[in-house]
Amino acid sequence: MKSHYETSAALLLLKCIILMAVDAVNPGCDCLVFSATYGKEYGVFSSQDYPKPYPSHVDCLLYTFVAHKDEIVEITFKDFDIYKSHLDCLKGDYLKVFLHLEKGEVNELSPWSRVLCGSLQDIPPVLYSSGPALILELHSQSNLNNATGFVGSFRFIDKRSFQTDGQRLAGTDCDYQLISNNLTRSRGRFFSPRYPSNYPQHIKCTYKLRARSRERVRVLFEEVMLEKGDVSCLNRADVIKVYDGRNNLAPTIAMLCNEVTEQEVLSTGSDMYIEFISNSDLPGQGFKALFQFQPVATLTTTSDRLHSIETEKSTLATGPVTHIKKMPDTGSPATTITNCDMVIYSDNSKNGTISSPGYPEPYPAHSYCRLDFQGRGKERVQIIFRDFDLFNPNDDAKECIDALLVYVQIDGRLERVDNHCGQTLPRPIMSNGPGLMLEFKGVYSSRNSRGYLAEYSFIENYGIHSGEQIANLPCAFTFNGTMQRSGVLYSPNFPGYYPRDTECHYFFQGINDDTIHIKFHHFDVEGVPPCEAISASDYVEFSNFMARDRRYERYCGQKEAFEIKSDRKFFRITFRSNDRLDGTGFNASYRFVRKMEQSVSSQPVAKANHSGTCDISPLLFIFS
Numbered sequence: 006m007k008s009h010y011e012t013s014a015a016l017l018l019l020k021c022i023i024l025m026a027v028d029a030v031n032p033g034c035d036c037l038v039f040s041a042t043y044g045k046e047y048g049v050f051s052s053q054d055y056p057k058p059y060p061s062h063v064d065c066l067l068y069t070f071v072a073h074k075d076e077i078v079e080i081t082f083k084d085f086d087i088y089k090s091h092l093d094c095l096k097g098d099y100l101k102v103f104l105h106l107e108k109g110e111v112n113e114l115s116p117w118s119r120v121l122c123g124s125l126q127d128i129p130p131v132l133y134s135s136g137p138a139l140i141l142e143l144h145s146q147s148n149l150n151n152a153t154g155f156v157g158s159f160r161f162i163d164k165r166s167f168q169t170d171g172q173r174l175a176g177t178d179c180d181y182q183l184i185s186n187n188l189t190r191s192r193g194r195f196f197s198p199r200y201p202s203n204y205p206q207h208i209k210c211t212y213k214l215r216a217r218s219r220e221r222v223r224v225l226f227e228e229v230m231l232e233k234g235d236v237s238c239l240n241r242a243d244v245i246k247v248y249d250g251r252n253n254l255a256p257t258i259a260m261l262c263n264e265v266t267e268q269e270v271l272s273t274g275s276d277m278y279i280e281f282i283s284n285s286d287l288p289g290q291g292f293k294a295l296f297q298f299q300p301v302a303t304l305t306t307t308s309d310r311l312h313s314i315e316t317e318k319s320t321l322a323t324g325p326v327t328h329i330k331k332m333p334d335t336g337s338p339a340t341t342i343t344n345c346d347m348v349i350y351s352d353n354s355k356n357g358t359i360s361s362p363g364y365p366e367p368y369p370a371h372s373y374c375r376l377d378f379q380g381r382g383k384e385r386v387q388i389i390f391r392d393f394d395l396f397n398p399n400d401d402a403k404e405c406i407d408a409l410l411v412y413v414q415i416d417g418r419l420e421r422v423d424n425h426c427g428q429t430l431p432r433p434i435m436s437n438g439p440g441l442m443l444e445f446k447g448v449y450s451s452r453n454s455r456g457y458l459a460e461y462s463f464i465e466n467y468g469i470h471s472g473e474q475i476a477n478l479p480c481a482f483t484f485n486g487t488m489q490r491s492g493v494l495y496s497p498n499f500p501g502y503y504p505r506d507t508e509c510h511y512f513f514q515g516i517n518d519d520t521i522h523i524k525f526h527h528f529d530v531e532g533v534p535p536c537e538a539i540s541a542s543d544y545v546e547f548s549n550f551m552a553r554d555r556r557y558e559r560y561c562g563q564k565e566a567f568e569i570k571s572d573r574k575f576f577r578i579t580f581r582s583n584d585r586l587d588g589t590g591f592n593a594s595y596r597f598v599r600k601m602e603q604s605v606s607s608q609p610v611a612k613a614n615h616s617g618t619c620d621i622s623p624l625l626f627i628f629s
């Protein structure tokens with residue numbers, strides 16, 4: 006530790022005014038330059054006297070990091086304590102950050118990227134430049150609070166590891182074309198502009214991926230860091246939309262916002278089109294993604310497929326990781342039945358029946374089968390059980406030996422989400438992406454145990470059979486008061502557990518002076534009120550607009566029956582789940598009610614005060 010501070014102390018002695026063109030540097034500034042790590046992977050920097058309080062009345066002190074022209078600068082704060090006297094950090098003590106510089110110079114006119122003050126929790130722990138230089142500009146007034154300043158490490162990274170493997174279209178800033186032919190590689194990477202530094206504000210980038218015939222496009226978003234939070238993608242200024250075709254008229258497979266890791270998307274045909282839009286005031290880091298042109302699948306056994314995933318993993322160091330626990334050895338290999346291993350592709354059949362070996366006869370001892378379901382586009386896999394009867398020697402359900410295990414892809418790993426055994430008919434199961442795997446372990450045999458029978462289907466409607474599905478959001482349904490005045494609605498995969506990382510919208514569009522009344526019968530959405538990101542809650546949100554409506558609180562947890570009413574003829578319900586824990590969701594019935602009808606038949610609904618009314622159907626915005 007001590008030697009680190011000695012290094013940084015030595016660097017502090019450098020004055021950069023001599024090293025740089027004087028006229029380019031704000032003449033009022035002192036400057037410290039860090040341009041080498043002297044053979045070490047990292048260098049260290051800190052505020053003056055750290056960990057003693059930093060000096061007061063620092064007018065302008067520049068910490069300048071200068072890399073080679075093919076490099077970018079990464080700085081990581083280990084400690085940060087700049088006294089926060091103003092919310093926006095623009096007065097008092099603050100650190101101004103310049104991420105996008107061509108040279109290690111700034112003056113009063115240079116655009117800064119952000120200002121930092123407060124503690125380590127208030128700032129991004131890592132900052133990246135987009136060019137070869139990064140500058141921190143420290144200002145302090147009277148440091149009465151003895152704030153200690155900052156300490157961190159820096160390193161220089163080869164910029165070429167963040168290059169998009171595609172062709173930028175002439176005359177555009179960030180529109181790329183990634184085409185499969187016999188001269189290009191069948192896989193590669195693409196990034197948001199300036200990645201891993203923050204992307205610019207107010208940009209729109211497109212990525213057009215085109216495979217050859219009998220190929221499809223697979224994209225894995227390894228890391229997506231846009232605006233932080235858990236707000237619905239409908240109300241986010243920074244979003245990524247993935248379309249299952251050549252342009253943005255094709256159906257939307259996925260819409261990503263906030264922060265997401267390891268999300269996989271697979272095209273139906275040979276084209277995929279991706280839009281990245283940034284309109285927020287606080288751009289995040291952006292995204293990094295892998296693309297791959299895959300031959301339309303032909304592998305038929307699960308072990309072949311797992312093998313191919315393993316191979317792919319080793320050829321692409323940061324590719325998806327598949328961890329499957331090895332089965333405990335439950336018998337001599339000779340008696341293990343493996344011909345029940347199967348990959349089921351939606352290309353071949355959209356639905357069908359699966360069962361334990363020999364069903365409805367008892368399954369043989371030492372049966373061990375894996376069923377791997379592979380959908381595409383926005384398809385999800387749904388399994389609905391018809392019969393379930395596994396051998397269970399003692400009635401203690403926790404000690405299952407014969408069992409049906411369910412795996413889904415979560416954060417790039419196959420994760421076990423369910424373990425069914427005994428004689429209880431499991432609830433329906435739904436995947437959270439294009440794939441799902443079932444593993445059947447029949448260790449014992451008993452002439453009384455029939456095994457299981459189930460129906461599988463690859464569906465695009467999330468198991469929601471009411472309303473009319475909209476193609477340009479992954480999961481959205483409209484309920485048109487002209488067509489149908491009452492009906493039901495429910496969460497994806499109801500009455501089974503809803504899938505993770507899923508956002509579904511229910512839009513109600515009435516006529517004239519309609520309002521919408523919704524009665525919830527069953528409500529089980531994992532979370533703790535007020536259902537915010539901090540408690541990692543899934544939630545249901547209500548709104549009289551497309552935007553968020555502060556009049557309604559978010560709903561989560563388990564609730565008794567309750568009723569919700571709209572103010573006017575448009576209403577939106579949004580369901581959003583995260584990547585943790587699930588519930589069984591909700592079912593509800595809806596009714597379009599005329600104002601006249603309502604004042605006669607029931608007590609008046611509290612009238613909200615909204616400045617201005619908008620007669621244009623909010624749905625027009627979705628369709629445009």
Ligand SMILES: *[C@@H]1O[C@H](CO)[C@@H](O)[C@H](O)[C@H]1NC(C)=O
Pocket residue numbers: 149150151
């Ligand atoms: C800051 O340090 C000075 C000198 O040690 C001390 O007198 C003063 O009380 C400290 N201020 C705070 C807010 O802790």
Ligand SMILES: *[C@@H]1O[C@H](CO)[C@@H](O)[C@H](O)[C@H]1NC(C)=O
Pocket residue numbers: 187188
């Ligand atoms: C690429 O494919 C085209 C048509 O399929 C063929 O004519 C050409 O020779 C191929 N080029 C290489 C380098 O294999």
Ligand SMILES: *[C@@H]1O[C@H](CO)[C@@H](O)[C@H](O)[C@H]1NC(C)=O
Pocket residue numbers: 355356357358460
């Ligand atoms: C599969 O879907 C078709 C068409 O929707 C239907 O007719 C058929 O009965 C389904 N088969 C099974 C096994 O569910």
Ligand SMILES: *[C@@H]1O[C@H](CO)[C@@H](O)[C@H](O)[C@H]1NC(C)=O
Pocket residue numbers: 483485486487488514622624
């Ligand atoms: C509702 O249905 C009517 C009659 O078919 C149609 O004219 C109207 O455009 C629909 N509204 C919406 C929002 O889809």
Ligand SMILES: *[C@@H]1O[C@H](CO)[C@@H](O)[C@H](O)[C@H]1NC(C)=O
Pocket residue numbers: 493500526527592593594
């Ligand atoms: C709602 O779901 C509950 C629990 O699954 C069920 O008992 C009830 O019949 C359902 N009600 C409606 C109206 O669908």
Ligand SMILES: *[C@@H]1O[C@H](CO)[C@@H](O)[C@H](O)[C@H]1NC(C)=O
Pocket residue numbers: 614615616
């Ligand atoms: C509605 O809100 C506006 C602005 O907040 C206010 O001026 C007006 O008095 C309110 N009207 C009613 C009926 O509450």
